[in-house]
Amino acid sequence: MEVLSRSLKAAALAASLMAGVAPAALAQAPAKPAASPASGALKLNAKGYLETPGLNVLVFSNGSEDLFNDAKMSGVELIQHGVRTVTNGDVRLSPTPGQWDPMAKLIERKVDPATGVITATLEFVGQDFRYAIRVEPRGRDFTVSVNLDKPLPAALEGKAGFNLEVLPSAYFRKTFLADGKPGSFPLYPSSPMAAPVDGRAEPLPLVTAGRFVLAPEDPARRITIASAAGGPVSLYDGRNQAQNGWYVLRAPIPAGKTGRVVEWTVSANALPGWVRPPSIAHSQLGYAPGQKKVAIVERDPADPPKAQARLLKVGETGVFTPVLTAPLGAWKPWLRYAYADFDFSSVTTPGLYVVEYAGRRTAPFKIDPTLYADAWHPTLDVYFPVAMDHMFVNEAYRVWHGDSHRDDALQAPLNHEHIDLYRQGPTTDTPFKPMEHIPGLNVGGWFDAGDFDIRTQTHYAVVRTLVDTWEQFRLTRDETTVDEARRHVEIHVPDGTPDILQQIEHGTLQLLAQHKAVGHAIHGIVEPDVGQYTHLGDAVTKTDGLVYDASLGPDQVKDGRSGVKDDRWAFTSKSTPLNYGSIAALAAASRALRGYRDALADDCLATAQRVWDEEHSHAPDLFHHGNTTGGDIVDEEFSAAVELLIATKDPKYAARIDELWPKVEARFAQNADLAARAVPFMPPAFKARMAPAVRAYKAQSDKLLTENPFGVPIAMGGWAGSGGVAEFGLTHWALHRAFPEIIDGQAVFRSLNYLYGTHPGSDISLVSAVGTVSKEVAYGNNRADFSFIAGGVVPGELIVKPDFPENKEDWPFFWGENEYVINVGASYIQLVNAAAALAKEPSNAPK
Secondary structure: OOOOOHHHHHHHHHHHHHOOOOOHHHHOOOOOOOOOOOOOOOEEOOOOOEEEOOEEEEEOOOOOEOOOEOOOOOEEEEEEOOEEEEEEEEEEOOOOOOOOOOOOEEEEEEEOOOOOOEEEEEEEOOOOEEEEEEEEEEOOEEEEEEEEOOOOOHHHOOOOEEEEEEOHHHHOOOEEEEOOEEEEOOOOOOOOEOOOEOOEOOEOOOEEEOEEEEOOOOOOOOEEEEEHHHOOEEEEEHHHOOOOOOEEEEEEOOOOOOEEEEEEEEEEOOOOOOOOOOEEEOOOOEEOOOOOOEEEEEEOOOOOOOOEEEEEEEOOOOOEEEEEEEEOOOOEEEOOEEEEEEEOOOOOOOEEEEEEEOOEEOOOEEEOOOOOOOOOHHHHHHHHHHOEOOOEEEEOOEEEEOOOOOOOOEEOOOOEEOHHHOEEOOOOOOOOOOOOEOOOOOOOOEOOOOOOOEEHHHHHHHHHHHHHHHHHHOOOOOOEEEEOOOOEEEEOOOOOOOHHHHHHHHHHHHHHHHHHHHOOOOOEEEOOOHHHHOOOOOHHHOOOOOEEOOOOOOOOEEOOEEOOOOOOEEEOOOEHHHHHHHHHHHHHHHHHHOOOOHHHHHHHHHHHHHHHHHHOOOOOOEOOOOOOOOOOHHHHHHHHHHHHHHHHOOHHHHHHHHHHHHHHHHOHHHHHHHHHHHHHHOOHHHHHHHHHHHHHHHHHHHOHHHHOOOOOOOOOOOOOOHHHHHHHHHHHHHHHHHOOOOOOOHHHHHHHHHHOOOOOOOOOEOEOOOOOOEOOOOEOOOHHHOOOOOOOEOOOOEEEOOOEEEOOOOOOOOHHHHEOOHHHHHHHHHHHHHHHHHHOOHHHOOO
16 A cells, blocks of 8 residues: 655645644543533434444444555444544445455445434445445434345355454453353454465454444443344354454344345444543644744534643643743634634743643643754654565664565556456567566655555655765765665674665665666556565565576576566556656756766666666656556656756757646646756746746645645545645745745645644654654554554645544554654655755744
């Protein structure tokens, strides 16, 4: 699962311009009486879901995830006391389905305003199976039923059932009653398994009953489920089959029946008068003395507002001394909460501080003139080295992974749609036959995300961002030994070379290897099957490291080859946009590598120039699939022209930039940073030509200051938006440098503060190990350990439609909230250094 690359993220950003767990303290807070307690009955609200204080019932407000299928965010869902504990109430074809198992498509959703009944019609495409899920409020309870017009198809008898998935972390260390008999939710999966059928072992039920009470001891989590006619309902533990599995309550759909074939009555306890405690969104890292400092209070509309907040300084003896008491700004509604600003910009004295509102205090944060000097270190020191493919990576006593994927890669089969948005077209567009080894690809590159694939579109974005960062800030930090010849990395061991140059080299080696191996950029290199794709653990154990040889038996090894067909696949259908994006990175890398790896720099630039000329000698290749084949062709060609112009100063690239400008201007938000970087290398008229687009961009981005409380673009899709927020800040930085009279750069601070905790839903820093309270449970390739990788940046607060911000800190497996991606790490490094530079400008000096 990957976030969009830089070009596609920019498109999402442009669209937004145009138009958690809650922390433990929130989740476990005691009940607080509301000013006017409601009756407790579930009512349909204007947003189309059922609610009562302390409980929301969503019914297909969120559909199945088109890109990645089961994202655990669909069907009937419960939000209980501010925590989404139940999801995927729907018909499924196995007791504990995984991410790639089939899900029905939502055909229609109907809401009856008079009765509050919500009905969703769904269909398993190609299975001749259509059904309806009906949810009906009955006082404080609701019924959920499966309704059939036709009997279950014979092929699905014994397979189809109604599932309701229960978040394991919400029920760890809790108990249940099944028809009155006690049981405990397993902390670690240990339930019985059936013998494999067709290669797949299925969990057996922990217990089967007609009535379940989940967490009877905990009024904040208690849920009662009673099946009509007494059963049967079975409780499963899906974690036996996959670490990201959930507890599942399941009722089989009977054969030969129509009408209401499954019916449950569900009673989810809601504490009387429960009100969600306020959250104080702020930067967990802190603030430079002269920058604007605003904490944003988020409160439940049922919670009576307080008029003011306080800033307290933390003394050496633990005394909290008030230094500012000030009124809050006007309360403004957004999504499900209300927001007000607490501006403490007037406080500039360095020290440790907390913000206090309504008796709640934040964790301590800094006001410090050197605040940003080291905030990017964990990302470059740890996260980037850990992500390096084709290397042995060691950190003191810990081996992060061995020299992985030495057997890369086999040519992907023709006309094949693969997992994770990879697809091969009708030809290979290479000299290699399907399943033939492509030599030379087992070098360089990073694990793209929480997975282990190499995704070219991400890689070239990373290389260009790192080069831009090097050229602007000359980061000479050296804390890592990188030995490409030995394929060996030692974290926290300097080797005399700036680490950022070594990372640029590592990414460039993979991009260049693709051109040398097949003559053009390829989509990427990915696992051959779901079994490998879902691998967790040391990447070196995914394959045997030996090139596959079809002439050998499965147990044979000869001359460095083996009969084990475990090699990753290379997807190679030619794409002109992808080629442009790749050579843009190679042209940029040639500049950074000059004086460090001169031969490599020469090779990069020669390749970029050759491919540019080749692409302009024929009609473009427009093979496109998902987000692996390059962005918009205008954006990608423009990026290549700009990077080649900066690298060569050749007027032909400036001429092409001029020719592309009308199309680029129409897509200015996607290309603004590139256009700004081109300004010093173009004739003066170009800057004047660009100025109106900059002013229009400013007007559009300024609208965000009124559209949401945080003044940055907030994603509303299945992937949260920290990457888009970082790009928003970097775009403003680039435009500020080129047009300081138009763009003041303050969005750089807003964007970085968003990453550090000034966001909806919670105040946690989205950068692991940066800030007082940061992400400590994330979707890295070590996610099964409920751990983190220092310096990784997660997507952040995902908006569960229609209005619930969520970022789980006790459940890492929500990739749309918690998955690290390498390109956001690169953007974050640059954004921190941009903020450091901006803070030194006279306009941001302490007043």
